[in-house]
Amino acid sequence: MTLTKTDRVAAAPERAAAPPPNRMRAWATRAPLLPALIFMIVVTQLPFVATLVISFFDWNALYPDDRTFAGFSNYGDVLSDPALRKSIWTTILLTVTVVLVSLLLGLLLALLLDRRFRGRAAVRTMLIAPFLLVPVAAALLWKHVLFNPEYGLFNGILHAIGGVGAAQPDWISEMPLMAVEASLIWQWTPFMMLILLAGLQSRDSQLIEAARMDGASDWQVFVHITLPHLRRYLELGVLLGSIYIVQNFDAVFTITSGGLGTANLPYTIYQTFYQAHENGLASAAGVIVVIGSIILATFALRVVSSLFREEVSR
């Protein structure tokens, strides 16, 4: 339906003989779109251009008069500074771990929920709940209520089970990155589950029934029908998850304050300009994040557009 509509609009200019009223009609069609488009370009695109420009300057906010053109030297500094280089690696590690683990858990949960059982709606609601906690609140919950070495729930349970001699690890100091990852996985598994559940429920049940008539086993149905169908939903989960997790600031800021080797790029950028006042360096790091995101986004857009096209042509 949507397609026929576009075709008609696209064909319109050729049919029209008199251009002026037609052009006016085209602008009338465009008018509702323009406020949103202009707003978006001004608020989101201009700052990126400014970041790009600033990244070529040697500019510390504490010495505003010493601003000089620096060429690519900020990029050289970012890529040769061990702390900044480490934060690039931390970002990759954090994103990959959180996305893959929550995708796998989300898949298992989606498979469990894609069946009828008593209280399915209640279980679904329970599983969504972690995602609906304010991210800072969730991070505080993990930092203080669960991970605290003296009175946190985890050590409390270890104590209750193991008695007096039970191990009482200091979770955040001993495994800082895993502590951040655990809280993020807890929050993002529901997201993956929702996407994959939508994928499972859009399967062609007749096809599965037919395969089963032909003697396909449960495992064969899963490998040959369910997984291929889920592929694009898995891709979508990976890409959207990556886009959100790469940008994560809240969990790192709250749980470790970027210490103990958990500073990711967003946190490092925040710190470089907010605390160290190195505007040029922060901008160069920002441009590097943008380049990384563009690479991710190119793949993401391809997946979304293939899902979208299927939707439109249906």
Add this chain to the structure above:
Amino acid sequence: MATVATTTATAPVRRPGRPGGRLRASALGIVAWLAGLAFVAPLLWMVLTSFHSEADAATNPPSVTAPLTLDSYREFFGLTGGASPWPAMINSMTASVVSTLLTLLLAVPAAYALSIRPVKKWTDVLFFFLSTKMLPLVAGLLPIYLFAKNTGLLDNIWALVILYTAMNLPIAVWMMQSFLAEVPVSIIEAAQIDGARLPTVLGRVVAPIALPGIAATALICFIFSWNELLFARVLTGVVAETAPVFLTGFITSQGLFLAKVCAASLVISLPVLAAGFAAQDKLVQGLSLGAVK
């Protein structure tokens, strides 16, 4: 894992006569319940702790059956002295509600021009909106901070209103586009043939069909605005502090404060929990930018 996967694949097709099938089905139902409980357990523990006294909250092993009290809520709301959270909550409410309204004001007409009466190359425009969502906001943080500083918008809630509107606009445009695309063109044409003018068509034909979609979009924009920390942290101070920024005051331990942390986190999460459960069915559509229905 293999067992879970295998059995689940049978889900849509029920085979009543199979021996052991029912047993396995109920076993998997129990596994699902256990998984659900495991995920919600930290949250439930947080609720329980918030109703304990500070002393009971900090015991090891944990005291599950300790007497319940509202003390930490009283303390959180500043009734026993200390900072009141109300200014921060009101700031968050202002930023979230106003930016959500602004977003809808911009997104609904835009979505109309991308679905019901589409402009040329409407898919390209749609993907432009999406691509802006994929650029990390943190990269634009510094120029926005400098701009706010030079124009006196620092520590001003309206700076956040504008930024949150921009942050949510792509999501809203995508969601609204997918909702409006579901409005049958034939109905609109029929109304026009009957002589209805555009405002009538919009008010009487399009709006009733699009309203649930607009509501879901609004709830999701509200959630994202309410949750945002990075910009609020950088751009606000004392006056325009939002609720998540208020929560960052609990990052460093302050003696016995566990019950208070739990109470604060829960109260501040309450609007999001409410909006999220209200929009449950459309949540995935919003989070996947309309790609998954």
